[in-house]
Amino acid sequence: xxxxxxxxxxxxxxxxxxxxxxxxxxxxxNSLPEGSxxxxxxxxxxxxxxKGDLHRPDNSxxxxxxxxxxxxxxxxxxxxxxxxxxxxxRRLLKPNGAIWVIGSYxxxxxxxxELQNQGYWIMNDVIWRKSNPMPxxxxxxxxxxxxxxxxxxxxxxxxxxxxxxxLKSLNEGVQMRSDWVIPICNGGERLKDAQGDKAxxxxxxxxxxxxxxxxxxxxxxxxxxxxxxTGTTGAVAKMLGRDFIGIERExxxxxxxxxxxxxIRKFDSEAIATIKPKRAEPRVPFxxxxxxxxxxxxEELYSIGNRHKAKVRADxxxxxxxxxxxxxxVGAALEGAPSxxxxxxxxxxxxxxMIPIDILRQQIRAEMEVDETRPH
Amino acid sequence: xxxxxxxxxxxxxxxxxxxxxxxxxxxxxNSLPEGSxxxxxxxxxxxxxxKGDLHRPDNSxxxxxxxxxxxxxxxxxxxxxxxxxxxxxRRLLKPNGAIWVIGSYxxxxxxxxELQNQGYWIMNDVIWRKSNPMPxxxxxxxxxxxxxxxxxxxxxxxxxxxxxxxLKSLNEGVQMRSDWVIPICNGGERLKDAQGDKAxxxxxxxxxxxxxxxxxxxxxxxxxxxxxxTGTTGAVAKMLGRDFIGIERExxxxxxxxxxxxxIRKFDSEAIATIKPKRAEPRVPFxxxxxxxxxxxxEELYSIGNRHKAKVRADxxxxxxxxxxxxxxVGAALEGAPSxxxxxxxxxxxxxxMIPIDILRQQIRAEMEVDETRPH
DNA sequence: CTCGGCTCTGAATCGCTAC
DNA sequence: GGTAGCGATTCAGAGCCGA
Numbered sequence: 001x002x003x004x005x006x007x008x009x010x011x012x013x014x015x016x017x018x019x020x021x022x023x024x025x026x027x028x029x030n031s032l033p034e035g036s037x038x039x040x041x042x043x044x045x046x047x048x049x050x051k052g053d054l055h056r057p058d059n060s061x062x063x064x065x066x067x068x069x070x071x072x073x074x075x076x077x078x079x080x081x082x083x084x085x086x087x088x089x090r091r092l093l094k095p096n097g098a099i100w101v102i103g104s105y106x107x108x109x110x111x112x113x114e115l116q117n118q119g120y121w122i123m124n125d126v127i128w129r130k131s132n133p134m135p136x137x138x139x140x141x142x143x144x145x146x147x148x149x150x151x152x153x154x155x156x157x158x159x160x161x162x163x164x165x166x167l168k169s170l171n172e173g174v175q176m177r178s179d180w181v182i183p184i185c186n187g188g189e190r191l192k193d194a195q196g197d198k199a200x201x202x203x204x205x206x207x208x209x210x211x212x213x214x215x216x217x218x219x220x221x222x223x224x225x226x227x228x229x230t231g232t233t234g235a236v237a238k239m240l241g242r243d244f245i246g247i248e249r250e251x252x253x254x255x256x257x258x259x260x261x262x263x264i265r266k267f268d269s270e271a272i273a274t275i276k277p278k279r280a281e282p283r284v285p286f287x288x289x290x291x292x293x294x295x296x297x298x299e300e301l302y303s304i305g306n307r308h309k310a311k312v313r314a315d316x317x318x319x320x321x322x323x324x325x326x327x328x329x330v331g332a333a334l335e336g337a338p339s340x341x342x343x344x345x346x347x348x349x350x351x352x353x354m355i356p357i358d359i360l361r362q363q364i365r366a367e368m369e370v371d372e373t374r375p376h
Numbered sequence: 377x378x379x380x381x382x383x384x385x386x387x388x389x390x391x392x393x394x395x396x397x398x399x400x401x402x403x404x405x406n407s408l409p410e411g412s413x414x415x416x417x418x419x420x421x422x423x424x425x426x427k428g429d430l431h432r433p434d435n436s437x438x439x440x441x442x443x444x445x446x447x448x449x450x451x452x453x454x455x456x457x458x459x460x461x462x463x464x465x466r467r468l469l470k471p472n473g474a475i476w477v478i479g480s481y482x483x484x485x486x487x488x489x490e491l492q493n494q495g496y497w498i499m500n501d502v503i504w505r506k507s508n509p510m511p512x513x514x515x516x517x518x519x520x521x522x523x524x525x526x527x528x529x530x531x532x533x534x535x536x537x538x539x540x541x542x543l544k545s546l547n548e549g550v551q552m553r554s555d556w557v558i559p560i561c562n563g564g565e566r567l568k569d570a571q572g573d574k575a576x577x578x579x580x581x582x583x584x585x586x587x588x589x590x591x592x593x594x595x596x597x598x599x600x601x602x603x604x605x606t607g608t609t610g611a612v613a614k615m616l617g618r619d620f621i622g623i624e625r626e627x628x629x630x631x632x633x634x635x636x637x638x639x640i641r642k643f644d645s646e647a648i649a650t651i652k653p654k655r656a657e658p659r660v661p662f663x664x665x666x667x668x669x670x671x672x673x674x675e676e677l678y679s680i681g682n683r684h685k686a687k688v689r690a691d692x693x694x695x696x697x698x699x700x701x702x703x704x705x706v707g708a709a710l711e712g713a714p715s716x717x718x719x720x721x722x723x724x725x726x727x728x729x730m731i732p733i734d735i736l737r738q739q740i741r742a743e744m745e746v747d748e749t750r751p752h
Numbered sequence: 753c754t755c756g757g758c759t760c761t762g763a764a765t766c767g768c769t770a771c
Numbered sequence: 772g773g774t775a776g777c778g779a780t781t782c783a784g785a786g787c788c789g790a
Contacts, residue, residue, distance in 0.1 A: 045763095046763055046765095047765095048763065048764070048765060049765045050763095050764065050765060051764095051765070051766095052766095053714075054764060054766060055713075055714060055715075055780090056761090056780080056781065057779080057780040057781055058780095058781085059711065059713040059714065059715070059716070060760080060761085062761085062762080062764070062766095063761075063762080064763085064764065065763050065764080070763085075492060075493070103763095104501075104763065104764095104765095105488070105498050105500065105501035105526070105765090106498075106763085106764095106765065108485070108488070108501075109484070109485045109486075109487070109488025109489045109491075109492065109526075110485075110488075110489050110492070111485070112481070112484070112485025112486075112488075112489075113485045113486050113488075113489045115485075116451060116485065116486070117451065122481050122482075123517045123518075124481065124517050124518045124520060125480075125481040125484075125524070126518065127503050127505070127522055127555065129503070129505070129555050130762090131783075131784090132762080132782070132783040132784060133553070133762075133782080133783085134761080134762045134763090134764075134781085134782080134783095135551055135762095135780090135781040135782050135783090136551060136764080136766060136780090136781080137764085137766060137780055137781055138764095138766035138767075138779075138780055138781095139540040139551070139653075139766080139779075139780055139781085140538060140540070140766045140767080140780090141499050141500050141538065141764090141765095141766065142499075142500045142502065142527075142543070142551075142552050142553060142554045143551050143552065143553040143554060143781090143782080144500065144554055144763085144764065144765095145553035145554045145555055146503055146553075146554055146555050147763075148501070148524075150481070150485075151518075162516060162517065164515040164516070167518070175511055175512065175515070175518075175519050176518050176519065177509070177518060177519045177521035177522075178518045178519060178520050178521045178522055179503065179505050179521055179522050179555070183783085183784080184762060184763095184783095184784095185762090186761075186762065186783095186784075186785070187784075187785055187786085188785090190762095198761090198762090201762095201763070202763050285546065285547045285548035285550075286548055287545065287546030287547055287548065288546075288583075290546070290586070291546070291558070291582075291583035291586045291587055292558075292559070292583050293565070293582060293583070296643065296647075297615075297616075297643040297644075297647035297648060298643045298644040298646070298647035299647075311646060311647060312647065313646070313647050313648070313649065313650065314542075314586070314590055314616060314643060314647055314648050314650060315539075315541075315542035315543070315545040315546050315590055315650040315651055316545050316546040316547075316548070317545045317650070317651050319646065324651065325651075326545070326548060326549055367507055367508065367559060368507055368557075497765080498765080499765090499766095532765090535767095535768090540780095550781095550782075551781070551782070653779080654778090654779065654780095655767090655768080655778090655779065659769090659770095659777080659778090661777095702776075702777075703777095703778095704776075704777060704778065705776080705777095715776095715777090715778075715779095716778085717777085717778045717779065717780090718777085718778075719777095719778070719779095720778090720779090
């Protein structure tokens, strides 16, 4: 949807394309020509506010994000920083340009509110659901298994770029949703320094940027990343035939990114089309049967052969003959067996008939299947 | 984790429990006794940018010439509303109380920022991932397939309630994540009015509230919902043996909710009880193991992996490799770890087998239970 | 070669209680 | 109220090693 109007808005002064600029992103953005960029992808500091050390149950220490660039003395300081870089970014965008910002609950609400205050127009918030997040080691909170991205255009009137069909195709023919299941960046993709340690604490997976750039830019567009880090945005932009501008303050990150980019080759278009996303697996915990009201807490289940019974509890556990635990554990205990498939072992009664609870799981799975495959 | 301190904070003035109060939620909350509520679940108007009116305590109307200005003025009104109801809610919470707020990208960033500004402390943002969302018919954006909930305690110091084991149990033994897959409310659960139309535009599924209440309240807790609507919060609270207070301005919704609640029955107490954490079990000093002759002074203990050993002393301390102290201290010292659970770390030998000393603690605990139940 | 077991690690606002 | 000490707590995936 990029228009000729946007193209004319480009200043006569040449843009420093496909380079990494060294320095403070606000100053550098303010030095670049107004209205010259199609898309901004920004991964600003999250302002994590970590306190002491954290250890895993095996006593190993978690290598936390304690870098100086993530330290802000209070919300006011962080808010000013956010206000300034978002304003500089907005000035740089073409009238039909758009921005993506990624963050966690520590900062994303402040970023989102400021985006709205400045007149950006939010199209979607998008959830990156991590298939392999770090667990909560102390059992004090829910596993923090996602990050939030906000996708917004420069203004309400912007004719933003949205490649609906491309995303649908990436999603096996089904309309792309606002929650994306993508693994965290590790293995061979994760960049290491000379000592073999991770080169950057928060390197983003290329799969994430792939989806962002395929969905909301066109070949030849200019993509700017003001917090370039190790250059995932630049790498994916280069593969996909987009131009990038990176800004990064830390020399160590710039060096890693330069080296990375030098090895990247642009895909041919066929290769791009064949990349498929990883899909979520339909594991169904028994608790969902309770939450959805398919069985009520207090209801009784009966074993195969009707020799044992147990009562369902609100947390999805069973209690029967003084044994408490999962449907599998209680089944195994009552049978004196080392293991038991609770789904086929337990039955509930409806109109005098005994029905295996696995039927309920199948119903839930069917709903999930319909949802994942039905063309809208 | 609710403490007696919270219980004492309850005012002498009786709370209007298990009722729906009619009127403006801010006024009503301000009329209730301070520090009297364990949990608040709030589903405030998402509003914004939609033409329909929200509370507009009104500003003089400016001719909408400048979009940006107009937008700001709308946000300002919404922000004031948010500030006021969140402040009233915070006053009502016990020191260890907590709040859940649900919203979409239209309002959640403003709500989240204001929560932080007021001193609430965010534990998680939780994604309700809808398994059956409404598709985006025009193909101009991603399918908006989720809503965002924020879970926050009254302050950073709050000892908030988190039933880790119950949620883990609901998820079949795996730690609960911050993304919850739950279908939208439809079918038989969706309340209809006399004409057969949906009674409320945004009725939340009971499954969502089930998980919230099982995870972050205890039986007997007071749960307040300032935007009660058709009363999903009250319905699930009643089923789970929690007390509720509902506030709702619209008479039509109150009527539907009253009728709904009158049909709800509480689950039996045994079903409501959930798996308890080990922390809740009585503490057993290691010295008791010696006193009871389960281990003899001079006997040797062996570490996990058999790399270290230590000798038991008569006072219940260990000595190994010149280190003396508790089972925990010696374990930590020998491993060079910051801490160590001596109960699971140390093993004793019986008939050639290595047995963790935790077995002995479990025996003592079992005896204590018998003691407690026997008439004195 | 495969397979199984062991190790390592990832944007983390990650105690409680008794003295 | 401050502090010392007990003792609870993890999931997925990649890589490596030995059988």
